[in-house]
Amino acid sequence: MNTYDAKANGVGCYHDWINHERAKLLQERCPAAKRVVVIGNCDLYEGDCLEVMKALEPVDCVVTSPPYDDLRDYGSDYDGVDLFAAISTISDKLSDGGVCVWNVADGTINGSESGTSFKQALHAMDCGLRLHDTMIYIKDNVNFPESTRYFSGHEFMFIFSNGAPKTFNPLIDRPNKWAGTTMHGTDRQPNGSVKQISGIGKTIKPYGMRFNWWRLTNNNNPTSHPAPMPYSMAHDHIKTWTNTQETILDPFMGSGTTGVACVKLGRRFIGIELDPGYFDIAVNRIRKTSYQPDLFVEQPEPKPVQEDLDL
Numbered sequence: 137m138n139t140y141d142a143k144a145n146g147v148g149c150y151h152d153w154i155n156h157e158r159a160k161l162l163q164e165r166c167p168a169a170k171r172v173v174v175i176g177n178c179d180l181y182e183g184d185c186l187e188v189m190k191a192l193e194p195v196d197c198v199v200t201s202p203p204y205d206d207l208r209d210y211g212s213d214y215d216g217v218d219l220f221a222a223i224s225t226i227s228d229k230l231s232d233g234g235v236c237v238w239n240v241a242d243g244t245i246n247g248s249e250s251g252t253s254f255k256q257a258l259h260a261m262d263c264g265l266r267l268h269d270t271m272i273y274i275k276d277n278v279n280f281p282e283s284t285r286y287f288s289g290h291e292f293m294f295i296f297s298n299g300a301p302k303t304f305n306p307l308i309d310r311p312n313k314w315a316g317t318t319m320h321g322t323d324r325q326p327n328g329s330v331k332q333i334s335g336i337g338k339t340i341k342p343y344g345m346r347f348n349w350w351r352l353t354n355n356n357n358p359t360s361h362p363a364p365m366p367y368s369m370a371h372d373h374i375k376t377w378t379n380t381q382e383t384i385l386d387p388f389m390g391s392g393t394t395g396v397a398c399v400k401l402g403r404r405f406i407g408i409e410l411d412p413g414y415f416d417i418a419v420n421r422i423r424k425t426s427y428q429p430d431l432f433v434e435q436p437e438p439k440p441v442q443e444d445l446d447l
């Protein structure tokens with residue numbers, strides 16, 4: 137739609153026209169993008185993220201799963217991407233206190249790990265980001281059996297931050313083993329002495345804050361993309377590290393899982409995808425979700441009370 141005629145067109149057309157005009161503007165600002173599609177609060181770019189990111193304003197958060205160690209086949213035209221360059225650019229684009237969730241795993245070289253995940257984490261630190269947390273995604277399926285190693289059933293979710301994270305809305309949904317009982321115990325000090333823990337005598341609540349390893353299932357993400365991230369990974373990190381109306385970038389958008397979670401959680405989203413076929417999948421998923429967002433936008437959880445932990 138190129139023009140808007142209020143008499144002839146309804147509200148739906150008005151939104152289409154606004155989206156269309158914004159896409160035109162973004163395309164002018166970013167000639168490196170082959171296509172720009174705007175759907176409500178989502179700006180979607182088809183192109184190479186190393187080029188497209190240069191044209192972007194700073195963002196509050198990045199939630200992404202890059203094509204790590206060529207573990208998946210992204211089509212015959214795909215010849216790899218410099219993930220160190222991507223991390224450098226992300227470090228320039230993260231606002232103060234912004235967080236980047238970097239979900240990766242190592243490929244196997246001669247039966248052992250490549251080590252690229254750790255190299256990337258160290259590179260992020262060299263770029264001035266903090267390695268705020270090394271979180272673990274425990275998968276419900278394991279990779280091919282190895283004859284000389286235990287089966288690999290995890291990936292990393294590195295949390296890089298630009299300074300101290302400005303937002304932390306921890307998820308309090310871990311059932312407390314000692315719920316209903318009274319808190320007691322001691323904590324060993326660096327000099328070897330023991331001290332009574334704070335909160336002694338309080339009743340332990342039913343749920344405590346999650347640990348930094350998450351067991352996630354990936355059968356809730358039906359797309360034809362070869363490597364979609366579990367929906368709950370995107371959803372739970374966005375809830376944790378951002379508030380409503382903040383902007384989240386996924387430079388390796390794939391089928392658009394981060395974007396779908398942003399729509400449901402009332403966040404703004406910027407997605408970049410190189411492959412036109414995957415880009416179309418993301419556009420369709422995000423469009424479908426925008427037509428049927430959750431009835432109420434979810435609000436941040438209250439801050440946790442440390443005594444809830446059953447350590």
Ligand SMILES: C[S@@+](CC[C@H](N)C(=O)[O-])C[C@H]1O[C@@H](n2cnc3c(N)ncnc32)[C@H](O)[C@@H]1O
Nearest residue numbers: 184185203217364365388389390391393409410
């Ligand atoms: C692991 S997948 C991301 C999956 C995504 N999180 C999802 O849930 O569908 C990585 C994606 O990065 C894309 N990609 C690879 N190089 C890229 C580049 N230079 N710029 C943008 N996207 C790229 C691939 O085509 C692939 O779809």
